[in-house]
Amino acid sequence: MTTINTGSKLIGYPPKEMGRLRKLLHDRDLPRVTVEIVTEVDPTWILLLCHHKDLLRYCNYWLYVVARDGARGCLVWAPRDRSTGEGSRPSAEAEAAAFDAWVVEGDLPADFYRLDVAAAVSIWKLGVAEWGPSWFADDVDSDRSDVLLQRLLFGEILFD
Numbered sequence: 111m112t113t114i115n116t117g118s119k120l121i122g123y124p125p126k127e128m129g130r131l132r133k134l135l136h137d138r139d140l141p142r143v144t145v146e147i148v149t150e151v152d153p154t155w156i157l158l159l160c161h162h163k164d165l166l167r168y169c170n171y172w173l174y175v176v177a178r179d180g181a182r183g184c185l186v187w188a189p190r191d192r193s194t195g196e197g198s199r200p201s202a203e204a205e206a207a208a209f210d211a212w213v214v215e216g217d218l219p220a221d222f223y224r225l226d227v228a229a230a231v232s233i234w235k236l237g238v239a240e241w242g243p244s245w246f247a248d249d250v251d252s253d254r255s256d257v258l259l260q261r262l263l264f265g266e267i268l269f270d
Contacts, residue, residue: 152247155246159233159255159259161184165255168252173186173259176209183230185212186222188223190221200222225259
């Protein structure tokens with residue numbers, strides 16, 4: 111079961127009315143409500159993230175795919191430093207060390223990440239928290255996937 115508490119969003123109100131409504135709600139002593147959402151991860155999402163080239167190709171301006179494997183998913187290099195630029199890749203030594211650690215499921219060097227089933231599930235949770243349980247079925251696009259992937263790896267959006 112996944113528990114997600116994203117706070118409240120006031121949807122459908124004009125900005126001026128939203129401000130008034132937020133102030134009204136803020137001034138009242140209202141109880142906080144936690145909502146639990148049970149959702150299934152679409153297997154297509156796992157396949158897209160872990161095995162399909164197009165999704166990660168869209169992120170190549172900040173992410174480099176080092177290796178792919180049917181069982182392990184992907185090993186990627188994603189430096190937080192913006193100066194690396196599109197088309198950059200890690201040094202051969204760093205790439206080899208990361209690959210060796212990835213194969214034995216050891217700790218990866220800095221800036222290297224596993225995109226596997228666990229990562230796909232974590233991104234799914236972020237998508238549900240941001241856009242609701244049907245985020246993937248409603249409007250999956252590369253921009254959303256890019257944003258969610260950055261939020262998983264970095265905790266924020268570094269590249270746009």
